[in-house]
Amino acid sequence: MKKIFLFASLLLSLVIHAQILDPVQWKTSVKQLSNNEFELVMNATIDNEWHMYSQFTPEGGVLPTEFTYKNQKGNYSLVGKTVESPYKKVFNDIFEVDEYFFAHNATFTQKVKVTNTSLKEIKVDLFYQVCKEQCITQDKSFTFKLPVIKSEAVKELASTENVTEVVTSVMDTVSEEKIVLGTDTITEKEITKDEVVTAEHVEQKAEERSFLSIFIFAFLGGFAALLTPCVFPMIPMTVSFFTKQSKTKAEGKKNAIIYGVSIILIYVLLGSLVTGIFGADSLNALSTNVWFNIIFFIILVVFASSFLGAFEIVLPNSWANKVDRQADRGGIIGILFMALALAIVSFSCTGPIVGTLLVEAASKGGIAPIIGMLGFSSALALPFMLFAMFPGWMNSLPKSGGWLNTVKVSLGFLELALAFKFLSNADLVSQSHWLERELFLAIWIAIFGAWAVYLFGKLTLPHDSPLTHLSVGRIYMAILVTIFTVYLIPGLWGAPLKLISGFPPPMTYSESPYGIGGNGSSVQTNVELPEHAHLGPQGIIAFEDYEEGLAYAKKVNKPALVDFTGDACVNCRKMEENVWSKPEILNILKNEVVLISLVCDRRIELPKEEQYVSKETGKEIKTIGNKWSDFQITRYKSNAQPLYIIQDTEGKDLNIPVGYTPDAEEYKAWLESGINKFKK
Template identity: 45%
Template sequence: MKIVKHSLSILFLLFAFQGFSQILEPVKWSFDSKQDGKEVQLIFKATIEDTWHLYDTHLPEGGPVATSINYQDTSQFEFVGDLQKNPAPTEEFDKTFQMDLRYYSHEAEFIQTIRLKTADPIAIEGYVEFMCCDDETCLPPTEADFAFALNGAGADQGGESERIQNVEKSNRVLTDKGKEGSTETLWLFFFFSFLAGLAAILTPCVFPMIPMTVSFFMHSGESKIKSRLYAAFYGFSIIAIYTIVGTLVAVLFGPDAANWLSTHWLPNILFFIIFVLFAFSFFGMFEIVMPSWLVNRSDKQVDKGGFLGSFFMALTLVLVSFSCTGPIVGAILVESAGGAVLKPIIGMFGFALAFALPFTLFALFPGWLSNLPKSGGWLNSVKVVLGFLELALGLKFLSIADQTYHWGILDREIYLAVWIVIFTLLGLYLLGKLKFSHDSDLKFISVPRLMMAIVSFSFVVYLIPGMFGAPLKALAGYMPPQSTHDFDLHEIIRDEVRLVSSSGNSIGFGEVNEQCEEPKFGEFLHLPHGLSGYFDYEQGLACAKALNKPVFIDFTGHGCVNCREMEAAVWSDPRVLARLQNEFIIIALYVDDKSKLPESEWVTSSYDGKVKKTLGKKYADFQITQFGVNAQPYYVLTDTNGELLVDPKAYDLNPDNFVDFLDRALEEFEKRN
């Protein structure tokens, strides 16, 4: 029954699946140029991942870092007009910065027209500096290098100049392997796809075909050896058919098509309608089947027997089972359609491997067939449960279109309300309180069915606080953003905490111990809640050695929304405040600070080879090279030699967890002393 439980939740797992790479790179740049005589259009295009946004080129003072285009040498050309932007940026009030900010979602294109001053071929080089955020975190300012090779003003123009793609040294981690996702990510996606294949077996369209398949190979008139050979080829054919579908997706859907599929309203509304239709079909409203002529034509080829017959037997299975496997396969392809090549192939291979496994094994060993449970009402129950999941998960596509085009149809509380109703009805169905027209009579509730009802109702209980503003972080990947919630009690309380914690010097913590130096940059950088600390790693570590105290490294940023939330909701806890002030030396490293460093403090990155000349770039590089992470907040606890005491911690609004994090580090520090 463990497989049954996995099958009922696999679609949820597929949608909940997130990449596990720690180096976040949500904005990809490409560069192109169009030349017409002396005038050239320089085109800077940003492709932005879902839920992330790129800030505009002009922002108010005191806000995040604006996008800027920086040229190494402008002596050989002059600018013609202002920078053109497409589409127009979205403007909204940002609660963190308390100001109106402009940003781009999904994609942005900047076009600068220039006029060449020389007849000789030239190269225009420089970099784009930008900052991006999502609903949970902000990344430090990042640079993307560009280079344009242009013909001279007097040369014979042949249309577009040579296109030089972005050589983004700061994102060297995106090798061919990285573009496809990390090895861990691909293995995890393969595992989820494999579970999806197991789930598909338990659907009413597929399960009854197992004995039919075994019967075909047992009564084919061939010898036992040949029958088993054909059975093995049958399983191979199933895998090949599904994997070919994944390969076609990889070839046909390049990055641009995938971006259109994932962001444009038309495919998302279409996917939403498809999921709803499949849900209605699973509920018994109507039956979705492949065209009879297609199934019949394939079925006729089966009679030929041999390897060809085995192949068409596999093709018939795929076609007949489409009404149940279609939404599962679609979920895998939608999840993988991000411009990658390996991911859809691996996803479909994993699904097909699990899907083909029982058919092949039972065909090879027909004696196992007697141990299978009989087809019956339980199969229809599986189908109805999948229908509820289809209905819930289909809302994700409507939500994407709603957020992208700001329709305001599916705000967070409406989304949650629908989910609460759906999973409540699912729980009632599992308890036998709801019955569809094609359901069998339920004389008693089995233990597995009761357990799944408990899971469904528990999930509803988890969702209810979200109606009042609870962040529901486990679902953040596919919930509408918190900013769309009209009544956010969580935000109201957090604002009160900020007000109290910033009310003055009532907390009364003192300055850094006299044995240590005065903190550098302390005239313009400060810690919250009256805490004292350092903003330079070397200086803070020296103080920790002098006082023999563990180090609390806070990777933070001026534009880090979650950093402010952690400081307001977690650092403000009296237990956390007491430990930070009395037990640790705090080193707050601002990864987006623009302060220039003296040349003696410049560092050359071992990650991207660039010289880091500002405070923010120095410590952004330090975080990446030392810990393999570029997101904030990120908390690292070390001893006086810079060695880790416990595993680092990221965003977590639970003060109890943070207290435990600090206490475990203190215990480890005592052991080392």
């Protein structure tokens, strides 16, 4: 009876998985807003229990929806960003991130302004992931037909307030047969009205928070610049100048305010130049460019080395001399040149901080460099204005001394740590795996550990003064840095380190994705790996190329377990964590089969010579994920992950493919049925 039930379950599994699932049906339309302005509308109808994900769902979980608008140059421009209908927000305990998803339906709209009056159509490529018990990554292409744009009708249409809907909808061909695969992969909590918000509102709020964080970060950077040997001694000198040269107290206060405003204008102008030269949108695009991040890494290492005392970054003396001569002119022009002189003379200390802020702000894109320079210059200018207005406060200032160099060195350690964040970005984008989570944390532990040793006075650098005792403030700072260093150490064994979330690579981008001593306690790091193999989930030797894995299976005379999986597949992770971790199953996977994991959502581009057009779907196969997804569709008429098949050494299937199978006993029986056929 048990065998009959197992056979029936496997037969049902075959029926379910041997088909191309398409849980999202699309309708597209165009709305004409004016003679040359249009709104591209994409409506998605999502099957019950399936979820599609927002463009803005955070990294580290499922894949967000992405739109690519083709052939824009010289034809049309986008007006704003793609706007979404309201979505829901829940916490995914597998990936440990929030997810923004759509259920039942979703609408995406994009305004465009046509500049080529002969343009007849706009093509849009869409990439998205949809999940239930399985996850499916989809590539779609839409063609929006445009009406004839008449140049003589511009005035007439411009005065018309009515919005005319044109062009009929286009619908993808979908299978009428629907299969219910069981419970949802996401446990929906009670969604309040506050959690259901429009993407446009969320994006606006996120942008406001981003700019506020940049301003605060930059303001703190300006305050730090004040406490450096190049700037701090300038405060009493400058204040003394204003109090002696001004005929009255009122004039002195006015000149001090003009001086402070001039400092702000100089640095804001610098931020404006960076934004103007690169462009607001291109800065954001560059932030994910590998070479851009590598260049930033090198720049920050140079800045950090300067702060640590290796050398000083200074501007040509001739610049300072020319500016000083202009400052002697007096009046508002003279004060403006005094502010410029401060910027030039103090550049060896402020330059690395300004450079770091511009690098960080540039990675955010938009007007972030301007916001950053406003925050930095405000903090830098404020003390000069206040002490010039209230000279009596000067008595409360601490005296210059070796502590200023301590601040400068501390900034050097911070800049060095930040530099590796940009190197990590480059590594993550390229998926090179040179700087995985453990190595990144080891570098940070070394940097912050060295900083703690320095603060305790056990390490001296070139420009340090002799240290006879430790101040109370320095001891507190040393203790704080030591605590942070110790906090980082458990991260090497898989601790989440939520305080620095977003800085190190994600948990999945590491040598031990499941940690050491946790779910991955069975991982053996001293395993001798075959050529082209790596340690996969639960320490199982795995191949990521079908031909290489099958060749090894033939060499060792074992059946191959072909695993169609995804980096952002929730139930793939559930199977690996909850089913594969069972001792009786883990023993089979490690010793009786060769695991071949084919990642169907990995968007690493194939070499040009390996790219092709699918005979099955007609799509261009450009990425590794495209390749294995096309293989799955072509051979098994299925596009959902996970999907498991046991094959012999010639690549012939030994049993019926199965998908998500949370019952460990059922999955074990399925494995054994395929292995027994291989042995016979």
